Amino acid sequence: MQRRNLLKAMLTAGVLAAGTAGGYAEETVKIGLILPMTGPFASTGKQIEAAVKLYIAEHGDTVAGKKIEIVLKDDTNVADITKRLAQEMVVNDGVKVLAGFGLTPLALAAAPVSAQAKVPQIVMAAGTAIITERSPFIVRTSFTLPQKATVMGSWAARNGIGKAFSIVADFAPGHDSEKWFKDSFTKAGGQMVGEARVPMANPDFAPFLQRAADAKPDAIFVFVPSGQGALFAKQYVERGLDKSGMKLIATGDLPDDDILNGFGDAALGMITADPYSAAHPSAKNVAYVAAFKKANPAMRPNFMSVGGYDGMHVIYEALKKTNGGTDGEALLAAMKGLAFESPRGPISIDPATRDIVQNIYLRKVEKKDGELYNIEFATVEAVKDPDKASRP
Numbered sequence: 253m254q255r256r257n258l259l260k261a262m263l264t265a266g267v268l269a270a271g272t273a274g275g276y277a278e279e280t281v282k283i284g285l286i287l288p289m290t291g292p293f294a295s296t297g298k299q300i301e302a303a304v305k306l307y308i309a310e311h312g313d314t315v316a317g318k319k320i321e322i323v324l325k326d327d328t329n330v331a332d333i334t335k336r337l338a339q340e341m342v343v344n345d346g347v348k349v350l351a352g353f354g355l356t357p358l359a360l361a362a363a364p365v366s367a368q369a370k371v372p373q374i375v376m377a378a379g380t381a382i383i384t385e386r387s388p389f390i391v392r393t394s395f396t397l398p399q400k401a402t403v404m405g406s407w408a409a410r411n412g413i414g415k416a417f418s419i420v421a422d423f424a425p426g427h428d429s430e431k432w433f434k435d436s437f438t439k440a441g442g443q444m445v446g447e448a449r450v451p452m453a454n455p456d457f458a459p460f461l462q463r464a465a466d467a468k469p470d471a472i473f474v475f476v477p478s479g480q481g482a483l484f485a486k487q488y489v490e491r492g493l494d495k496s497g498m499k500l501i502a503t504g505d506l507p508d509d510d511i512l513n514g515f516g517d518a519a520l521g522m523i524t525a526d527p528y529s530a531a532h533p534s535a536k537n538v539a540y541v542a543a544f545k546k547a548n549p550a551m552r553p554n555f556m557s558v559g560g561y562d563g564m565h566v567i568y569e570a571l572k573k574t575n576g577g578t579d580g581e582a583l584l585a586a587m588k589g590l591a592f593e594s595p596r597g598p599i600s601i602d603p604a605t606r607d608i609v610q611n612i613y614l615r616k617v618e619k620k621d622g623e624l625y626n627i628e629f630a631t632v633e634a635v636k637d638p639d640k641a642s643r644p
Contacts, residue, residue: 272301281320283567284347286337286362288354289326293479295510296354297326300376300560302548304351307564310543315568316576323347328520329354331361338362342369342632348578349374349567352560355477356380362389369469370580372587374566376559380424381639384606388559389580391587391606393566393599394559395527396637397428397475400503400552403612403632404525405436408471408501413437414446416501417469419460421476422449429475429503437473445469455480456488464498465491471499474506478556481506485515495516507617508605509554512624518625522617526553527610528596531625540595555596562594566601598634 286302287297304322313320323345334353341347342365350366351374353359359378363386366373375383375392384390408416416437420426426449434444446467448460455476455571472493476484485505488494504526507519510639530541530552540561544553566587571578573586584606591600599610612635615626 261401261506262429280321281315281349281571281576282321282323282341282345282347283349283351284338284341284345285322285324285335285352286327286341286350287324287352287359288329288358289324290622291329293329293354293477295479295508296377296476296556297352299510299551299554299556300352300354302544302551302561303553303557304564305569306544306547307561309547311564311568315571316389316574318576319569327358329358330332331357334358335361338365342371347371348580349583351563351567353378356383358564359383359390360386363390366390367632372567372570372580372583374537374563376563377556378425379428381428381637382424384633388606389583389584391566391601392608394608395555395610396607396639397425397503398432398637399527399610399635399638400505400525401429401432401611402436402638403476404501404503404523404613405433405438405442405475406440407438407523407525407630408473408598409437409442413442413470413499415443415467415469416471416473417446417464417467418473418475419448419450419457419464420474421455421480423452423553425477426450426475433473442617450476452477457484458491461493465493465496469498471501472572474500474502474521476506478505478508478554479511481508482511482514482637485518488517489516494500497578499523503616507554507624509626512552512617512626515624519620520616524615524626525612525613525615526555526615526626528558528626529613529615529626530554531620532596532613533628534593534595536593537595539569553595558594558596562596562599565592565594566590577581602636605637605640607640609634609636611635
């Protein structure tokens, strides 16, 4: 209790000091980037870090006369560390924007800090619907799982899949995926024949895959966080389900572009719903992929990368609107309603919810130039988060 009170007092004092300092000209704007750079979800951190660096390399490190400085810290995918780093960044480092947040628990851990300090928090990865409601200063540039799962469920029921079994990771994004896939699938005439939730830590998909096989669905719907897809694919093949005749459908988190080639031919034909593919055919994306690969030869950009790239664009455009001013409320107001062309297609920030509005693409894993890609074959335009849209 004493420690919590001390941290709260430090944060309050830091906010007051920052407010006093705000009256003077600031030559540098610090952006605190908090990401999982080590551990099982390090690929998310590395993708976003690479995209942030690329954006700055392409657009310069000065905006409205202010130098941009990135303060990057590794939260090792531990929520308590995320919160401590956010507090330290605001109080000690003087950051004016918090950004990153690889998974939902990490974004939620920093939310009270952004709310109390009145510092914009740009969520570049985490996808649970409720995140933007936990602080009035959160803006999301990634996606929500209901956006993806709803589109996937509706498409499945209308394209020959009568019965489905869902397998999701047992944490908030998985629960969102399960609920919204089921709702849209059954509403469109489909039938759920089973549901399973897999523990996040050291997941073993084998027993859940066996349950799915025993239920004899037409398709298995899957959500696992980016980084766990390779293990799922391995166990899927080991149980022979790639030859079972059951379709594999998922959110785009499963066949993550960064690791898709490692799946092998077992991934061919997988249908997914997602806002981004490295194979998206727009001129802007072709240029983005080429620049990303040139800067990072061992990587292919994935959906997490564009969350980071577009997050930087939102920050830059807000600073232009405020003429370099870093007052949190002014920056937030400048971010609301922003609309622009991303490598993924047209996107905007809903001024009412501070959540992203974007196209969701249906994709099929195919071979292109000897590599596996998620090839888009249909588009659902301007999808808002259905979780918020469904409320009165």
